[in-house]
Amino acid sequence: MSLSNAGELSIYFIGTGSAFVKTLYQNNVVVVKGDRHLVIDCGTRCMEGLNEVGITASDVEDFLITHTHADHIGGLEEVMLVNRYMAGKRPRMVINEVFENILWEQSLRGGSAWSECHDGEPLGFEDFWQPLRPALLEGMPRETWHYRHGDLDIKMPRTKHIPDNARDWRDSFWSCGVILDERVMFTSDTRYDPDLVLAFDDLYDFETIFHDCQFFTGGVHASLDEISELPKRVKAKTLLMHYGDNWPQYLEKAREAGFKGFAIQGHSYLFP
DSSP states (O other): OOSOOSSOEEEEESOOBOTTOSSSOBSOEEEEETTEEEEEOOOTTHHHHHHTTTOOTTTOOEEEOOOOOHHHHTTHHHHHHHIIIIIOOOOEEEOOHHHHHHHIIIIIHHHHGGGOEETTEEOOHHHHOEEEOOEEOSSOSSOEEEEEETTEEEEEEBOOOSSTTOOSGGGSOSOBOEEETTTEEEOOSOOSOHHHHHHHHHHHOOSEEEEEOBSSSOTTSOBHHHHTTSOHHHHTTEEEESBOTTGGGGHHHHHHHTOOEEOOTTOEEEEO
16 A cells, blocks of 8 residues: 555545444545545544555544544544654644534544643644645535645535434534545445435536445435435446445345445555
């Protein structure tokens, strides 16, 4: 695994599993394009998965977090402490001010803020991270944030994930998907929300869609039965991710429904 390449868009799946899998790593990826890279989400097993391909917590310079569940942020404390106290540097994070406050105050502060104290004050987010501020895009189908990371174009549309009774993304706790170079959609965790996929696919005609998938209906994730209702043209370019350990039992069902297949852990998807 390399954190640079000749300039093509590459998406490497550190893991493809849901929160509580035992035979898979969690659903985190590394995006590489030219001399820029971006780790999207950093769950409790993310660094374990990266270590297997020769990457350490201090090697990764750039992160983007889609929401605050532990299988997406549980590895961040290791990244923060290793970089501050061993590598002596601050990695960067693409994050707006609203979500920074949520991530720090409700998740990261407890294990990190009091590692030091200066004039009676604990550490803050920017003692560990260099924030890269995306801009809010106008005229999009829903709230969408944009950041240009070298040659990599990043768009972050809001998603409908939690709570389970949220009517749409507006009623949901802060979460987002990621659109890369207007070619690939990575939904991250989302309930069934066909407008998320269809509205942006109408805009960009994605080459590949990586979509959240669980094998039962209910809760806060899209089910295989629900997303099977998506149009045939969309399913034909959709790879399923964030699935359970029992995913081989559903291979035939997914094929019959018309999906491109399942995203594979430890595989890089290339977009020249």
